[in-house]
Structures are given as structure tokens and as C-alpha cells.
Amino acid sequence: MIDNPEIHEPEGRGIEGDHSFGPLLGELDLHLIAEGRHWQLADCLGAHVMEVNGVQGTRFAVWAPNARRVAVVGDFNSWDGRQNPMRLRREAGVWETFIPGVGPGDRYKFEVIAHDGNLLPLKADPVARQTEMPPATASVISVPDEFIWTDDEWMATRGEKQQPDAPISIYEVHFGSWMYESGEGNRWAVSGRRLIEYATAMGFTHIELMPITEHPFGGSWGYQPLGMYAPTARYGSPTEFAEFIDACHGAGLSVILDWVPAHFPSDLHGLADFDGTALYEHADPQQGLHPDWNTLIYNMGRNEVRNFLLCSALEWVQRFHVDGLRVDAVASMLYLDYSREPGQWTPNRYGGRENLEAVDFLQQLNSIVPERSAGAVIIAEESTAWPGVTAPESAGGLGFQYKWNMGWMHDTLRYMQHETVHRRYHHNDMTFSMVYAYSERFILPLSHDEVVHGKRSLLQKMPGDRWQRFANLRAYYGFMWGHPGKKLLFMGGELAQEREWNHDAHLDWAALDDVHHGGIQKLVRDLNELYRATPAMFGSDTDPAGFEWLIGDDHTNSVFAFLRLHQGQCVLVVSNMTPVPRSDYRIGVPIHGRWKELLNTDAEIYGGSNVGNGGGADTTAHPEHGREQSLLLVLPPLATVILAPEGYSI
Known part of the structure; x- marks a missing residue:
């Protein structure tokens, strides 16, 4: 599966041993x-x-x-x-x-x-x-690479599909529990085919797989890997995994893999104490032992270890044609005092807390992968305010293409969990992200981490009675898809799954028989379709000129309204985060004429109450919000509506 394998000439002399064959490594x-x-x-x-x-x-x-x-x-x-x-x-x-x-x-x-x-x-x-x-x-011992790829055109153009001005909507998947199948065999062919068909029908642009690098303990979900070059045998052979990637590309889906260079488990058969010494890990437990996960930390200061990890990254993007890697736990790599008390960590040579060797490794990773595998992207899960995560190395940055916006996720989920009557006191949780929205290239993540370990499912986080919980989730998704930043949703979120995610059981597919669960699924599908078809919703994600608050301070009514703008196109997003319908709500807009209602999360097809604007509204010559004309809208309860001027352009 490697496109241009290097030939190793048999040269050099052996040092020890009595062998029938001479040395083969050059x-x-x-x-x-x-x-x-x-x-x-x-x-x-x-x-x-x-x-x-x-x-x-x-x-x-x-x-x-x-x-x-x-x-x-x-x-x-x-x-x-x-x-x-x-x-x-x-x-x-x-x-x-x-x-x-x-x-x-x-x-x-x-x-x-x-x-x-x-x-x-x-x-x-x-x-x-x-x-x-x-x-x-x-x-x-694996079969020599014989797989014939059919994605040449995809590989030549994949970078265009992952640029900051492209629509990126990611479906995060734990492959083993998306559609659970017991037993061994080629699950890449069976579950994989169904996953490709489903993600495509739902309008996602990318699939992100939680780690499929081989790992000894299934309960780690792959985040404690030892086989950094091997797809896990749980789902099939390496060739069968390659066939799955090829099929994704044939269906128009990009594939991102979660990749874990931060730490590894101490299983005796693995890397720990590999040759009787701390070879891959730091010998000093203040640098080599992770206190949270009881795992070992790679010694990034050792050339051979860095090479081992960098080549693992290249293995996936070159040999397996993966379109990107999402690097897990970057913050734990960057800080020497991560999860450590004073006296439990060793400062760097300048006396600081920054892990200079890890910084150098990440910069090298973000340099060599695009250089040797055109179009592949590297994404950081980085939960702190480390500056320049997506800035180029030449500007002192780490060089990632994208960063998960953990701040947006924490703030908005905290807001949505408040009872609606109290939301007026937490209004800034929904607006604060725009203060720093252009400091990095962001992905908005609603990931697996938010629906496990007692955190409850997204639906169960929502307050109110059953109807309000579904309405809250619909309104939240509408706000998210309208907000600047690429999108990521963990599997089950599109079903409004009731229970927390369980890696030993598949999703609650039977819930789709219920109109409210099925309505959420239809909404996510339609949001993806609208998003991909509307450049104003993605084309200026990294440009401050592509966003404008119209209403960001209506604490009393818990209403938010903003414009998304791109190359003459304009979209209005309005969210009402209370269960009270707002009639005759006036919003100043930049364009006179008729504004078409592109999507209403309160529509009956989504399980809503079908309150809305009858498909659109006309402006009146009533100045508002610094505009010469305004719309008089009906805001449905606990809903987001998305409108655009007819013709879609300014």
C-alpha cells in the first residue's frame, strides 16, 4: 500500500552471531x-x-x-x-x-x-x-502490500476539501459500537459499508474514527495504543481497512483518524522497558509517567523515538491514504506540569513549564506530514489557551491546520443545561466564543467525551419536560451549525440518544421510530445539506468580516441573532432559547425585500410545534440595529431559524 517503497540494498557487515544469511539492512x-x-x-x-x-x-x-x-x-x-x-x-x-x-x-x-x-x-x-x-x-507477519487503490483523483484534490474555506462536517465514530456486531471477521466490509452509506446520506463530509491503532484494552476506546503501525485486528485485516478507506473516498467522504503520540500503556508485551531500559519512555517518572492515566510518556528528546512516532503518522496518511489525523491530548504533551503538583515535575532548561521537546516534535509533525503527503491535515485536541496552535512554525506556532474549540463546547453546553428561566443570567456563555473566534482555525466539537462517565447524553443534559429537551437540542444544533467553525458531532448525537454512550453496545437505532428522535436525525441531515450548499455558512470561518452580531445582548428574552457573510452572500441566524414564542420580534437587516426561511428547527417534520414565519418575511422601512430596514419575525419557542434574502446575495 506504500506508493513508492524504498529499496534497501544488502550491504554492511554483521557484528555478532552465526548466521547462514548475511546482513540485509543497508x-x-x-x-x-x-x-x-x-x-x-x-x-x-x-x-x-x-x-x-x-x-x-x-x-x-x-x-x-x-x-x-x-x-x-x-x-x-x-x-x-x-x-x-x-x-x-x-x-x-x-x-x-x-x-x-x-x-x-x-x-x-x-x-x-x-x-x-x-x-x-x-x-x-x-x-x-x-x-x-x-x-x-x-x-x-502481514501480507505484502498488494491492494490496488482507486482513489488517485481523490488523493490529488483532497486538500481542497479540507481548506479553511471549505465545508467540513465531521461524524465522529467509535467503529466497534456504531453498529455492534459480535464475533470476528471483516467488519470493515459489513459495518463499514453501512457507515459509509449512512454518513453520506446524512450529509457529513468527514468520518472521524476514534483510535483504530492496535490497543490491548478495548475499554480504553483505543486511546492507549501499542500498535502504532497496525490497524486493530478487531475489525479485520490491514488490507480490509485499506478497502474501507478507498470506499470512503469513492463515496466522497474524507477520513480522519484519532492518533495518540502522548502516551502508551505499560503492558509487559509492549514498549515499556523494551530492552531492559527506559527506551521509548522517560526514565524519570516526573517526565515519563502520566499521573491521570497511569501510562508512560514518550521521550520526545530521543531521535529514534521521534522518528518512530513521525513515521507512524506517515504510515496512516501515506500507506492507508487517510486524509487527516486528530492528535489526542495535546495539552498533556505541551506542559511539563500537566496534572502535577509543585515538586512533581521537572522544569525545562529555562526554568519554565513548557515541554520544549514536545513543542519541537509537534512542529516537526505539522511540517513533515503535509510535505510528504499533500492534502493531509493535522488537528489538535488542545484544551488550553496555548498561543498559535494553528499558526505556522515561522510565526512561532505549532503548525496544526485546525484546533478543537473546547472553550466553545464547554461554555455553550453549560448555558444549555441551565433552566430556561435562568439563562438570562448566563447569556455571555453563548457569545464569549466570538471574542477569540479568529485566534485559531477552529472545529466546534460535540465529541464522545461529553456523553460518558456520568456526564449524560446531549439530550439528557437539556432541561425541561420531554418536549422541551428535544426542542432545546434542536435549537442548539441550529445555533452550532450557524456559528463560525467547522462542525463535529459524535455518533448518537444525531439520534438524540437517551442514554450515555456504551462502547459495548451499538447505538439506539430503534429510537428512530419515535417522531422526536427521528426528527432530530432529519434536522441534522438538513443542517448538513444547508451548510454544504451555503458558502456564507462556512466560506469565511477564519475571516472576522464573515460574522456580525445583530443581537448579542438581549439577555431578557435569551435571543441571539447574527449574520454570516461570504462573497456577497448573507445568512441570518436567530435563536430563541426560551419556551416562549416571540411574535413581532424586530431585527434590522442589511438587505431590503423578502427573506426566505431556509430552516426552522421548530418545524413539525423535526418534532416541533410548527411555529414560524410561513416560509419567509418581508422587510419594512423601519430602521433598527443601525439598518434602514428590518424584519418583523415570529420566533418559535426553543428554536433556531435561518433566513436569507431571496437570491442569496447582497
């Missing part, structure tokens, strides 16, 4: 590994089926510079480390060997004896491209 490979600049690392290390001197077999290579001895063990040698010892290429700390007759599908691990003579637990291959089904932990 001196250039070893030099680049040692420098941390080998951009085809998984083509060099790991297990690779090949023919040597007319003999078919597999070449194994692993980085373990401090080990006394390393051997390959597997089904093919009864897991006996005495049979296939490896040769040390000391200049890079890499061990290698070639084993005849071993091939695709064979399971293997590395037997490592530490420098002090201790035999370590068997280690899985850090760069394995395939693993066996968890909870088993062996690596698997």
Missing part, C-alpha cells in the same frame, strides 16, 4: 535510523517477507540498543529463543535476522535479554503492521 538505513530521519521506518524495521539468495522467508529487524541478546520467537520455532538469535548492527542499535520458510500469517515476538542478563517478557514488534486478535498480543 548502511544508509542504519545511518538514517540512528539520526532519527528514516521516513520509511516500517519498511526497514519489523517483519518483511522477501526472497534472499533464492530462498523465500522473512527478514526481522528491531531497535533494542541496550539489549545483550535478541531472538525471534514464534509458532515456527515453538517460541524457543535459542533457535533464531538476531545479529546486532551496533551503529544503529538494531538487531536483524532472516528466517527461511516463515511467511504471512505467522505469529511472532522478540525474546530480549537485558544488559544485566535478565530475560524480559516477550515483546511484540513496535512497528508490526498486523497483530493477532486481542486479548492475544503477538505480532503477525
Whole structure:
């Protein structure tokens, strides 16, 4: 699946061991590994089926510079480390060997004896491209890349679909529980096909998959991965995953993967204490142990570790044609004192709390991925006010293309959870985001994190009786889709799921038989359709001239009204966040004539009360809000209405 695999010439000399086959790793490979600049690392290390001197077999290579001895063990040698010892290429700390007759599908691990003579637990291959089904932990020799991609045109133009002036509406998915299927097999083909059809019908532009990198514990949802180069065996083979990505592109869907370079679990078969030393992690627990998750933190100051992670990122965007990576827990990487009390962290060389090595790594990530995989984007989940997350490195920024707007999410959800009679006292929660809306390129996230661990589902967060809860959620979605910033909704949000998300069960699809749940689904579909068809709602997301408050201070009535503007197009968004209908509500507008009601979240088709403006309203020569003309609108209860002048242009 790699488009241009690098050929590794057999050159150089072995250091140790009695072997029938000479060394296969080239001196250039070893030099680049040692420098941390080998951009085809998984083509060099790991297990690779090949023919040597007319003999078919597999070449194994692993980085373990401090080990006394390393051997390959597997089904093919009864897991006996005495049979296939490896040769040390000391200049890079890499061990290698070639084993005849071993091939695709064979399971293997590395037997490592530490420098002090201790035999370590068997280690899985850090760069394995395939693993066996968890909870088993062996690596698997993968089939050589033979998949034929059909998305050449997509790959050549995918960057255009992810620019700041493009419509981006992301459907975040935990693949295993979107439509739960028990047992093994190619779930990418079965559930994947259904997911593609569904996301397309719902009008989303992107699917974002929670981590599918191999991980030992399913309850981590993938956020504690060990197989940074291997799609989890839970859903199928690497080739079947590639087929899913290709099918997404064929259907017009971009794919983003959650990717976790911040930390890794301490499972004995994994990266921890890999060669008897803190190889991948920091030896100092003040830098190497994550206090919240009891996981280990990568040593970003080590060239080989940075190379390992950067090449993992490239593996997904190059080999698997993934369109973007969403980097998890960026804040935990940036701050040395993250979740630590005084005395529990080590300052940087300037005495500060900034993790300079992590900053350098993130800047390098955001430089090398676009450079080597055109059109791919990198997105930050960063929950603090770190400056310049999406600014270029040349301007002192981290270089991400987008950042999740966690502030918007927290503020607006807090507002929506207040009883409607109290919202007048919290009005600024809905308006504050515009103070900093153009400081970064933002995505507005309603993610999985907001519907787990006792936080309740989005619907259950809404106050009032059953009707009001659905109406609140509809109004909130209308406000969100109108607000500047790209959109992200976690699966189940479009169903107004009653219960919290459960990773061991699929979504409550049966709820769609209810008119209110089905109405929310129709609303999200129609919001996506309107959003994608209306450049004023996305084209100027990063331009302050693309937004104007008309009413941002009506605390008494809890009403918000703003314009979205782009290249002569104008859209009016009005939200009434109380259950009281407002008749004859006057709003000054920049264009005279008839304004068409494009969407009303209180429409009967969405489960609403069908209060509205009969499809539109005409301006009158009544000055208001600094305009020469105004609209006299009916504002439905707990609803957002979206209008535009007929002709859609100024």
C-alpha cells in the first residue's frame, strides 16, 4: 500500500552471531535510523517477507540498543529463543535476522535479554503492521502490500476539501459500537459499508474514527495504543481497512483518524522497558509517567523515538491514504506540569513549564506530514489557551491546520443545561466564543467525551419536560451549525440518544421510530445539506468580516441573532432559547425585500410545534440595529431559524 517503497540494498557487515544469511539492512538505513530521519521506518524495521539468495522467508529487524541478546520467537520455532538469535548492527542499535520458510500469517515476538542478563517478557514488534486478535498480543507477519487503490483523483484534490474555506462536517465514530456486531471477521466490509452509506446520506463530509491503532484494552476506546503501525485486528485485516478507506473516498467522504503520540500503556508485551531500559519512555517518572492515566510518556528528546512516532503518522496518511489525523491530548504533551503538583515535575532548561521537546516534535509533525503527503491535515485536541496552535512554525506556532474549540463546547453546553428561566443570567456563555473566534482555525466539537462517565447524553443534559429537551437540542444544533467553525458531532448525537454512550453496545437505532428522535436525525441531515450548499455558512470561518452580531445582548428574552457573510452572500441566524414564542420580534437587516426561511428547527417534520414565519418575511422601512430596514419575525419557542434574502446575495 506504500506508493513508492524504498529499496534497501544488502550491504554492511554483521557484528555478532552465526548466521547462514548475511546482513540485509543497508548502511544508509542504519545511518538514517540512528539520526532519527528514516521516513520509511516500517519498511526497514519489523517483519518483511522477501526472497534472499533464492530462498523465500522473512527478514526481522528491531531497535533494542541496550539489549545483550535478541531472538525471534514464534509458532515456527515453538517460541524457543535459542533457535533464531538476531545479529546486532551496533551503529544503529538494531538487531536483524532472516528466517527461511516463515511467511504471512505467522505469529511472532522478540525474546530480549537485558544488559544485566535478565530475560524480559516477550515483546511484540513496535512497528508490526498486523497483530493477532486481542486479548492475544503477538505480532503477525502481514501480507505484502498488494491492494490496488482507486482513489488517485481523490488523493490529488483532497486538500481542497479540507481548506479553511471549505465545508467540513465531521461524524465522529467509535467503529466497534456504531453498529455492534459480535464475533470476528471483516467488519470493515459489513459495518463499514453501512457507515459509509449512512454518513453520506446524512450529509457529513468527514468520518472521524476514534483510535483504530492496535490497543490491548478495548475499554480504553483505543486511546492507549501499542500498535502504532497496525490497524486493530478487531475489525479485520490491514488490507480490509485499506478497502474501507478507498470506499470512503469513492463515496466522497474524507477520513480522519484519532492518533495518540502522548502516551502508551505499560503492558509487559509492549514498549515499556523494551530492552531492559527506559527506551521509548522517560526514565524519570516526573517526565515519563502520566499521573491521570497511569501510562508512560514518550521521550520526545530521543531521535529514534521521534522518528518512530513521525513515521507512524506517515504510515496512516501515506500507506492507508487517510486524509487527516486528530492528535489526542495535546495539552498533556505541551506542559511539563500537566496534572502535577509543585515538586512533581521537572522544569525545562529555562526554568519554565513548557515541554520544549514536545513543542519541537509537534512542529516537526505539522511540517513533515503535509510535505510528504499533500492534502493531509493535522488537528489538535488542545484544551488550553496555548498561543498559535494553528499558526505556522515561522510565526512561532505549532503548525496544526485546525484546533478543537473546547472553550466553545464547554461554555455553550453549560448555558444549555441551565433552566430556561435562568439563562438570562448566563447569556455571555453563548457569545464569549466570538471574542477569540479568529485566534485559531477552529472545529466546534460535540465529541464522545461529553456523553460518558456520568456526564449524560446531549439530550439528557437539556432541561425541561420531554418536549422541551428535544426542542432545546434542536435549537442548539441550529445555533452550532450557524456559528463560525467547522462542525463535529459524535455518533448518537444525531439520534438524540437517551442514554450515555456504551462502547459495548451499538447505538439506539430503534429510537428512530419515535417522531422526536427521528426528527432530530432529519434536522441534522438538513443542517448538513444547508451548510454544504451555503458558502456564507462556512466560506469565511477564519475571516472576522464573515460574522456580525445583530443581537448579542438581549439577555431578557435569551435571543441571539447574527449574520454570516461570504462573497456577497448573507445568512441570518436567530435563536430563541426560551419556551416562549416571540411574535413581532424586530431585527434590522442589511438587505431590503423578502427573506426566505431556509430552516426552522421548530418545524413539525423535526418534532416541533410548527411555529414560524410561513416560509419567509418581508422587510419594512423601519430602521433598527443601525439598518434602514428590518424584519418583523415570529420566533418559535426553543428554536433556531435561518433566513436569507431571496437570491442569496447582497
